[in-house]
Each structure stands twice: as structure tokens, then as C-alpha cells.
Amino acid sequence: MNKEKIDLDAIAALSGLSVNEFERDSLYSDMLNMISFAESISSIVIDIHPKEISTTAACKMRRDIPKESLDRYTLLCEARSVSDGRYFSVPSAIKDREEKS
Amino acid sequence: MSDLTSMSVRALSKMLESKEISSEELTISYLERIASLDRDLSAYITVTADPALCAAKESDKRRKRSESLGVLDGIPFSVKDNFCTKGIKTTAGSRMLENYIPPYTATAIRRLTDKGCVLLGKTNMDEFGMGSLCMNSYFGPSKNPADKKRATGGSSGGSASSVAASMAAFSIASDTGGSIRLPAALCGVVGFKPAYGAVSRYGLTAFSPSLDTVGVISRDVSDCDAVYSVICGRDEKDATSIDVKRNKKSADRLAVGIISELIDRPLDSTVRSAIQKKISNILLLGADSPTVSIPLIERAAECYYIISSCEASSTLSRFDGVRYGYRADDVSDIDELYRSTRSSGFGREVKKRIMLGSFALSSGYYDRYYRRALLYREALCREFDRAFEKFDLLVAPVYGSTAPLLSDPPSAEKLYQEDIFTTPASLAGLPSISIPCQAKSELPIGIQILCKKGDEDILFSFSKTLLAEEGVLYE
Numbered sequence: 158m159n160k161e162k163i164d165l166d167a168i169a170a171l172s173g174l175s176v177n178e179f180e181r182d183s184l185y186s187d188m189l190n191m192i193s194f195a196e197s198i199s200s201i202v203i204d205i206h207p208k209e210i211s212t213t214a215a216c217k218m219r220r221d222i223p224k225e226s227l228d229r230y231t232l233l234c235e236a237r238s239v240s241d242g243r244y245f246s247v248p249s250a251i252k253d254r255e256e257k258s
Numbered sequence: 259m260s261d262l263t264s265m266s267v268r269a270l271s272k273m274l275e276s277k278e279i280s281s282e283e284l285t286i287s288y289l290e291r292i293a294s295l296d297r298d299l300s301a302y303i304t305v306t307a308d309p310a311l312c313a314a315k316e317s318d319k320r321r322k323r324s325e326s327l328g329v330l331d332g333i334p335f336s337v338k339d340n341f342c343t344k345g346i347k348t349t350a351g352s353r354m355l356e357n358y359i360p361p362y363t364a365t366a367i368r369r370l371t372d373k374g375c376v377l378l379g380k381t382n383m384d385e386f387g388m389g390s391l392c393m394n395s396y397f398g399p400s401k402n403p404a405d406k407k408r409a410t411g412g413s414s415g416g417s418a419s420s421v422a423a424s425m426a427a428f429s430i431a432s433d434t435g436g437s438i439r440l441p442a443a444l445c446g447v448v449g450f451k452p453a454y455g456a457v458s459r460y461g462l463t464a465f466s467p468s469l470d471t472v473g474v475i476s477r478d479v480s481d482c483d484a485v486y487s488v489i490c491g492r493d494e495k496d497a498t499s500i501d502v503k504r505n506k507k508s509a510d511r512l513a514v515g516i517i518s519e520l521i522d523r524p525l526d527s528t529v530r531s532a533i534q535k536k537i538s539n540i541l542l543l544g545a546d547s548p549t550v551s552i553p554l555i556e557r558a559a560e561c562y563y564i565i566s567s568c569e570a571s572s573t574l575s576r577f578d579g580v581r582y583g584y585r586a587d588d589v590s591d592i593d594e595l596y597r598s599t600r601s602s603g604f605g606r607e608v609k610k611r612i613m614l615g616s617f618a619l620s621s622g623y624y625d626r627y628y629r630r631a632l633l634y635r636e637a638l639c640r641e642f643d644r645a646f647e648k649f650d651l652l653v654a655p656v657y658g659s660t661a662p663l664l665s666d667p668p669s670a671e672k673l674y675q676e677d678i679f680t681t682p683a684s685l686a687g688l689p690s691i692s693i694p695c696q697a698k699s700e701l702p703i704g705i706q707i708l709c710k711k712g713d714e715d716i717l718f719s720f721s722k723t724l725l726a727e728e729g730v731l732y733e
Contacts, residue, residue: 235582
């Protein structure tokens with residue numbers, strides 16, 4: 158792996174994060190170290206076909222029967238911004254035409 | 259009555275049963291101890307004094323009516339702050355959930371309160387369980403009761419500290435790659451990570467769902483067994499939970515293997531000497547104890563960091579500032595809301611791991627890292643299966659040194675490498691316990707014992723004998 162090619166902003170974007178200038182250098186260095194650490198797994202010889210991977214999880218599904226759930230008021234209680242007492246409120250998701258142009 | 263707080267659950271239960279003490283008196287003793295010690299130790303993030311006293315009084319009323327709910331009725335305990343508790347703040351050690359109050363309670367905690375246990379409060383932890391020293395908490399580090407200048411180990415540092423300092427009779431915590439066993443070892447208490455799925459994860463704030471387990475930190479092995487027996491078992495709310503059938507097998511003349519790849523690693527001289535002494539005791543107990551080689555263990559920590567970070571990048575995507583938790587101000591659109599909330603709500607270690615996970619799952623790198631790590635995990639499980647064909651139990655150190663100084667912690671890379679001791683059992687989904695192997699007057703050191711799923715009784719029985727061999731730590 159060519160360490161020089163790590164694109165910190167692209168990884169941050171994939172992660173739903175942004176990187177500010179104060180942390181950029183140290184975060185870049187930390188990421189290089191972590192990737193370099195993880196890289197050593199590629200040197201091991203593993204004689205297993207991907208189809209042989211089992212899971213440790215039981216995944217025993219429950220019967221799909223509708224049950225009473227939490228009410229709307231309870232769920233909205235923890236939101237920072239609520240609209241009309243009924244909805245989660247968020248900033249604009251679609252920029253208007255003027256802003257786009 | 260301060261002596262009460264350092265007694266085992268069994269001893270306290272007998273005293274409650276005989277009405278020598280009341281749960282209210284016991285709870286007050288613990289709350290007084292928390293009030294006097296926790297300012298220095300920072301084991302608790304939230305103390306629930308009033309609800310605890312109410313629960314204790316209810317327990318006393320039940321006992322008066324001879325309607326006790328069992329051995330744990332009226333016993334006060336603490337809970338790591340990543341378990342949802344209805345009406346009680348649940349932070350996961352993060353700014354992101356600083357003021358979050360869940361509308362439901364985790365199954366493991368509910369099973370205990372249904373048996374009359376008294377919740378004293380929620381304990382400090384590395385943010386979302388990511389850390390080995392409990393120094394990544396938004397609320398500051400927890401401190402080791404054996405030496406306040408030292409770290410507790412993590413991520414369940416507050417839970418281990420609360421038990422070691424007699425600020426709770428036992429604690430419920432989570433273990434993803436060693437988060438119960440490591441702090442238990444560094445604080446001098448018992449820490450048990452059950453088999454994957456043995457205890458429901460419902461209500462546990464997810465970090466890495468294929469590795470997360472719910473376990474117990476206690477003063478001795480019998481207490482651990484008693485608590486585990488209550489919280490284990492299938493839960494419809496967690497599809498990965500199972501009823502573990504506990505094998506009935508004689509614990510006489512066990513075959514005990516010492517994992518050579520772990521015992522041969524660089525260890526501090528005090529750790530090596532304590533572990534060697536314990537191994538000598540194992541031989542004296544009559545157990546066979548040759549070494550066993552599990553070669554793939556050499557890369558367990560790397561595999562753990564790939565899988566857990568990949569899963570964390572997915573599980574932590576739910577924190578977006580919309581439905582609950584922290585939300586950044588002054589944002590112009592939804593994309594900025596997500597980015598800004600997550601960038602200022604998560605701490606540095608969490609952001610690093612989310613980014614490593616996103617990178618390892620991205621196009622061009624998935625096969626190289628994530629898929630390879632899954633293959634490695636499968637191969638490691640098979641190596642463990644082969645080892646357990648010859649051995650009943652496997653033994654290893656928990657950590658290479660005693661608790662590090664808070665003022666001089668090891669580098670992040672060194673901490674990741676040290677996780678080699680605890681991550682193998684996590685990757686293979688095996689039950690594993692850490693028990694103290696050092697005199698109380700010295701800095702605590704732990705020894706780790708692993709068994710195969712279903713052999714928990716043998717694990718507990720052997721661990722009890724090994725502890726009792728030098729006298730039970732607390733009685």
C-alpha cells in the first residue's frame with residue numbers, strides 16, 4: 158500500500174465527518190499508522206475459501222408478530238428539534254434553485 | 259457498616275436473608291462510599307441515589323413478606339454507561355449522548371432488576387467502548403483504586419473501579435475485544451466475558467455487533483457465576499442470543515494448555531513472575547499444563563481492529579443529530595448537519611476508528627482488509643477448535659504490564675498491539691475470565707482462562723480453585 162496516496166478528505170467524507178485544519182496532520186499520521194498496523198494481516202497465508210466462512214451468530218429470528226411500540230411523543234422527546242409536535246425537524250435537504258445557481 | 263461494602267454477594271445475600279441487615283442499609287453504605295471516594299476515582303458518570311433507595315426499600319418489603327426474588331434480591335450493582343436504562347441518562351462516555359435518556363431498558367439489566375437488584379448508577383467508560391485504558395471518556399478518565407495515578411484499563415474502567423473500590427457489589431459491562439477482562443485485571447477483580455450470544459445485547463449501545471458481549475465484573479468467581487446465571491439465555495429481542503447448554507463434566511484432572519504465542523511475548527518482569535507462579539499452582543492442582551500453539555493468534559489484534567472498525571463505521575452511522583443525542587448548531591443544510599454533528603460529537607479515537615472502517619470497506623480495499631479479516635477469523639476459530647480437542651482450558655496473560663500511569667500512557671500503536679492477549683477469545687466467540695493473580699498489596703495483575711462454549715461450569719470451578727489456592731480475595 159502506498160501510504161502517500163491516502164486521501165484523508167475522501168475517507169472523512171465516506172465516514173460522514175469533516176477534518177479541520179488543526180487536526181489534519183495528526184489525524185493523517187494516525188490513519189497511516191492504523192492502516193500500516195492493519196496491513197500486516199495481508200501477509201498471513203489463510204487456506205480457507207470465502208464460502209466456508211461461518212458465523213458465530215445464531216440469528217434465530219422471532220415470529221413476525223406486530224407488537225405495541227414506543228409512542229410518537231416518547232420518541233420525539235429526545236430530539237433536539239421537533240416540528241409541529243409531530244415531526245423530527247431538520248435543515249433544508251434540497252437547496253433552492255437560486256442557491257444552486 | 260462500611261465493611262458491608264467489601265463483602266461478597268453470597269455473604270451479603272445470607273445477611274439479607276437472615277435480616278441481619280436490610281437492603282436499605284446496604285444501599286446507603288454503598289452510596290456513602292461513592293460519595294466519599296468517587297470524586298477522586300471518577301468511576302461513576304451518573305449516581306441514581308433516590309431510585310436506588312426506593313428499590314432497596316421495595317426489596318426489604320418483599321423480604322418481610324417472605325417473597326424474596328432470590329439470592330440477588332436487594333444487592334446493589336453498577337452498570338457500564340453503554341446499557342440503556344429507562345429514564346436514566348445513558349452516555350456511552352460520549353458527548354454525542356451526553357444528555358440522552360433512553361425510553362427502554364437493556365435486557366441484561368432488566369433481568370437483574372426483575373430479580374430485585376438495586377441499580378446504584380452508571381459507570382465511566384471509553385467512548386463507545388473504544389479504548390484500553392478508560393482515558394477516552396468525554397467525562398474524563400477513571401482512576402485505579404490501587405493507585406490513583408494509574409489508569410483502570412478499559413473500556414469498562416468505571417465498572418472495574420466501582421467493584422475494586424467497593425462502590426458496588428458487582429457490575430455489568432460489555433466486552434468487545436477485552437473491555438471487561440483488561441480493567442478487571444488491572445484493578446484486581448474478576449471479569450467474565452461470556453460466549454458470544456450467551457447474554458442478550460438488546461439495549462447495549464452497539465460498537466461491533468459480531469464481537470460485542472455482555473458480562474460481569476465481580477469480587478469473586480462465585481458472585482460472577484450467580485450474576486451470569488441470571489442474565490444469560492435467549493432473548494427474542496436479540497436474534498443472535500442463545501441458550502448455552504452448560505456441560506456437566508468433572509473438573510478433576512483437567513487438561514490445561516498455556517498458549518505459547520501469548521506467554522512468549524514480552525511481558526514486564528512482575529507480570530511474568532505472577533503468571534509463572536500461577537502456572538506452577540495449576541501444576542500443583544494436578545492439571546496437566548503443557549503449552550499449546552495457536553499460530554494465527556499472532557495477528558489477532560490486527561484482525562480485531564479491521565472487523566470492529568468496519569462494523570463501528572456502520573453502527574455509529576445512526577448518530578446524525580436528528581432523532582436523539584447531540585446536534586451541532588448553525589448549520590445551513592442537512593449534509594452539514596450530519597458532518598458537523600458527527601465531527602464535534604465524536605471524540606478523536608472514535609473518529610479514527612470510523613475512518614479506518616470506512617477505508618477498509620471502500621472500493622478497492624474491501625477484499626484486502628475486511629474479507630481477509632473474516633477469513634482469518636474463521637481460520638482462528640478452527641485453530642481454537644483443534645486446541646480444545648486436546649485441552650479443557652487455555653491460559654494466557656491479560657496484559658503485558660501493570661496499570662500504566664495516567665500521566666505517561668503507552669502510544670496508541672502499543673495499546674493496539676497489547677490487545678493481542680484479549681482479542682483472540684473475542685474473535686472466536688469463546689468464554690473467557692480474568693482472575694487476579696497478585697497479592698492485594700501489590701499492583702494488580704490478571705491471568706486469563708478460556709474455555710469452549712458450554713464449559714463455563716468447568717471454567718468457574720477451576721477459577722475458584724485457583725483463586726482459593728491463595729485465599730479468596732474478599733470475604
